[in-house]
Amino acid sequence: MTPTPTSKTDKRDEPELQFFESAGIDRMGQMLLVMAAELHVLRDRMRCLEFVLTEVGIVGEGQLDKYSPTPQEAKVLQHDREAFVAHLFEVMDGRAKSTSGRSKPLVPTKPEN
Amino acid sequence: MKNFDRSTTAFQELIGSMRQQWANNLYPTLHADYQATTIGHSINSSEQAGDQVTDMPLYHWFCFIERHYQRMKYSDPRWGLAKALSQRSDGVNEQLHPASDSPWLKLNPAMPIPDYYHAVDIHQHPGNLIGADFDGLMYQASATSIHPNTRRFEAHERFAQWLKSHGNFHNVLNMGCGFGKCSFPIAQTFEHAQVIGIDLSEPCLRLAAHTAKEEGLRNIRFEQADAANPHYSNETFDLVTSTQMLHELPVDTIKKVLTESYRLLKPGGLVVHLDFRAREPWLEFLLDGHSVRNNEGFLTAFNRMDMDAAFTAAGFVKAVIEPFAETEGSTEPSWPYWRFPWTLFWAQKPQ
Numbered sequence: 001m002t003p004t005p006t007s008k009t010d011k012r013d014e015p016e017l018q019f020f021e022s023a024g025i026d027r028m029g030q031m032l033l034v035m036a037a038e039l040h041v042l043r044d045r046m047r048c049l050e051f052v053l054t055e056v057g058i059v060g061e062g063q064l065d066k067y068s069p070t071p072q073e074a075k076v077l078q079h080d081r082e083a084f085v086a087h088l089f090e091v092m093d094g095r096a097k098s099t100s101g102r103s104k105p106l107v108p109t110k111p112e113n
Numbered sequence: 114m115k116n117f118d119r120s121t122t123a124f125q126e127l128i129g130s131m132r133q134q135w136a137n138n139l140y141p142t143l144h145a146d147y148q149a150t151t152i153g154h155s156i157n158s159s160e161q162a163g164d165q166v167t168d169m170p171l172y173h174w175f176c177f178i179e180r181h182y183q184r185m186k187y188s189d190p191r192w193g194l195a196k197a198l199s200q201r202s203d204g205v206n207e208q209l210h211p212a213s214d215s216p217w218l219k220l221n222p223a224m225p226i227p228d229y230y231h232a233v234d235i236h237q238h239p240g241n242l243i244g245a246d247f248d249g250l251m252y253q254a255s256a257t258s259i260h261p262n263t264r265r266f267e268a269h270e271r272f273a274q275w276l277k278s279h280g281n282f283h284n285v286l287n288m289g290c291g292f293g294k295c296s297f298p299i300a301q302t303f304e305h306a307q308v309i310g311i312d313l314s315e316p317c318l319r320l321a322a323h324t325a326k327e328e329g330l331r332n333i334r335f336e337q338a339d340a341a342n343p344h345y346s347n348e349t350f351d352l353v354t355s356t357q358m359l360h361e362l363p364v365d366t367i368k369k370v371l372t373e374s375y376r377l378l379k380p381g382g383l384v385v386h387l388d389f390r391a392r393e394p395w396l397e398f399l400l401d402g403h404s405v406r407n408n409e410g411f412l413t414a415f416n417r418m419d420m421d422a423a424f425t426a427a428g429f430v431k432a433v434i435e436p437f438a439e440t441e442g443s444t445e446p447s448w449p450y451w452r453f454p455w456t457l458f459w460a461q462k463p464q
Contacts (some may be wrong), residue, residue: 016184017406019177029177037124041192044123056161087191098184099195100234100241103408 016097038084068094124185124192125254131182135175136262140451143175147395159398178408183237186255194254195239196355198247209249209319219336220315227339230313231394233410242291242314249292249320256294262450266294268439272356272387273298274435275457280383282306282352282356288340288370289358293321293333295387299354300333307353311338322391341369348379356387359458360415369417371427378462384429387437390456391416400454421456429460 018026053059059093069077119127125263143166166172187194226243236242238255242248256265272295276282283306283378287296290310300308310333321335327410338344340358353374359367374384389412391397397416404412424432437455438444444455 003316017180018171019180026177029174033181033211037127037185037189037192040127041120041123044126045119048119083191089191096184096190097188098180098234098408099188099239100237102409103233103405103410 014102017102027091030096034087034091034096038087116201119138121192121197124189125194126188128182128265131178135178135182136451137449138272139171139175139178141449143169143171144395144449146442147169154396159394159401162394162398163402176402176406179403183407187237187239187251188458195245198251198254199245201247205334209246209316209456215322215326216331217325217334218318219334220318220339222315224313224337224339226313227341227366229366229411233408235361235410237408246316248314248316249318251314252317253292253294253320262443262452263440266298268387268437268455269295269356270298271439272354272437273302276352276354276383276385277302279385280352282383284350284379285309285352285354286311286343286345286350286377288343288353288355288374289361290317290321290335292317293324293335295356296321296333296335297324297328297330300330304332306332307331310335311340311343312331313337313339341366343373343377345377346374350377351379351382353377353382353384354386357389359386359388360409360412362415363411364414364418367415368423368426371423371429375428375462380462380464382462383451383459385457385459386463387455387457389416389453390420390434390458391454396454424458424460428462430459430463432460 015023016026020026020029050059050064114123140188144168147162147166154165156162156165185193190196196421230241230243236246236255238252239245240248242252245251282303285299285303285306285308287299287308287310290296290312293310296308296310300306310318310321312321312335315337318335318337320406325333325335340355355370360369362370370386371384374386389400391400400416401413403409420434421432435457436444437457439452439455442448443452
């Protein structure tokens, strides 16, 4: 397994760019994006699962709604739920940012003479 | 999204959809709001253009989304490309290490990487294409969402057709070739040409060579070389090209690239660099902002660079700078969606 790449520019300690008057609003926006991503991925997996289960004839209509997890299954669901909440909350303290840092203009922006 | 797990694929597809919404819905609305504020006003600078929108909530969301869809695509801790590719254990990365005598690849590990390449992680790519051996794969996966409203790599195919309409070339140098997205259409368009793609990024070159082998392309080769200091003899090529490379270079390096382009060309040969240029205050304002939001640290200076003078200083008699349509109709004034202002910078070396 290859390590996740790190930036050579060593800018990851800088705060993420801010687009609204308050950093809190930016972080709220990032939370919304995380929620949207989680929701989408979940819906995608659920739909794929339904396709598969229906194809092999395991699940009939309405059967999922009546299901009660076993204790072991409940632990799996708890793990997923806690990972979801951690993902959602990590943007609140500003940790969620591009691992490539941020850029400023590196050379003068005036026209050349 | 081949070989990613279902969740990563779904996440990356969501990023693509966000990009599409941003370009096709947010941007036209923002542009319409901007135009409404300019009725009766003369806008003469990017600063004046920006003053029209910086108090609009939509403008802030436009900027926010531009920054964060790209951040999430690469750096999301659950399903970002960096995380997903670092955890792949399917042997794909190993396949990208062809034998040292591969006819498609020539690496130069001793080649110094220029300082500017370490200055910023361009377009938020962690490590700037030299941070991990899967950087080529990461860039390739990322490139799916760069140009909404076009077929994948359509711009590069159209560029190859443009080249074909301007000559029949036999020795081609494609600078800043990356993973070969521009080199391949050129090699396929000019079947009898020998095409060399050069780049600083070893991971990208490995992927390009791997793809060339898979495709069975015999007229293309990828070599690790610096476009500002390529070690080829004078008058080796009749066509020197690049796409989306110049704006990732400092001005002084661009001047060296043009000087080298001239040196490498045979008399009568053509140099064609395809890149971006904003020609009016609104686009200039957006590109200036994009350079900050997407870590394009050299874009602002490039957009203001006098390219006519740079071509002349390099030895060319006259440069042509003209808009380029990356898809049908995109340069029409009525085109409503966000697009980069693709521009051709080209010249012929005197006979």
